[in-house]
Amino acid sequence: MHVNFVPFLAPLVVLASLANAQLQLFCPDAVRLGTFTFSPKTVNPGATFTIVANMTCANYLGYTPKYLDYYIEDTTNNNGHEYPTLIARRTYNQSADPPLDIFTAVLPSGFWFVGAEYQLYMYNSYERTAPAGDTVTLVGAVAQSINITGY
């Protein structure tokens, strides 16, 4: 009985680890904070653009956001007086199915500088239970280039 049990179990273990490997590939650690796309990629002050945040992998990897905050930042040629500009602060609907947050933002007239290379950052604020048992909110960000023109 014990001898037969092992051959039956072995294929199940192989299948389970295969499925696990595929899911890992599907949601690599790099996308743990979620992903987003936006369009158009070139925006003038006052113009609107649409952001689509996708929390499929964030949920799967345990980084379901409480908030999603969007900022435009110049991290390349910052002249020391260019501060992150808040574009949108979103309370994430943790029941959203599919786990997407789609909305339209307006690019403020703002303080835009020639020669800057702007990035649109998405900050994911997620909760963790601290060792002492209290809940803390941690934050991480992902970014993509945005082309700001016409100022």
Ligand SMILES: *[C@@H]1O[C@H](CO)[C@@H](O)[C@H](O)[C@H]1NC(C)=O
């Ligand atoms: C959201 O991300 C998941 C995982 O990468 C992907 O399968 C799905 O197609 C994405 N949904 C949209 C609307 O982009």
Ligand SMILES: *[C@@H]1O[C@H](CO)[C@@H](O)[C@H](O)[C@H]1NC(C)=O
């Ligand atoms: C959150 O998403 C669920 C599922 O789609 C929906 O029923 C609910 O109304 C949403 N809540 C808010 C506040 O939008």
Ligand SMILES: *[C@@H]1O[C@H](CO)[C@@H](O)[C@H](O)[C@H]1NC(C)=O
């Ligand atoms: C940014 O927009 C300008 C004006 O539309 C365009 O000429 C330029 O190619 C764009 N740059 C990038 C990196 O998309």
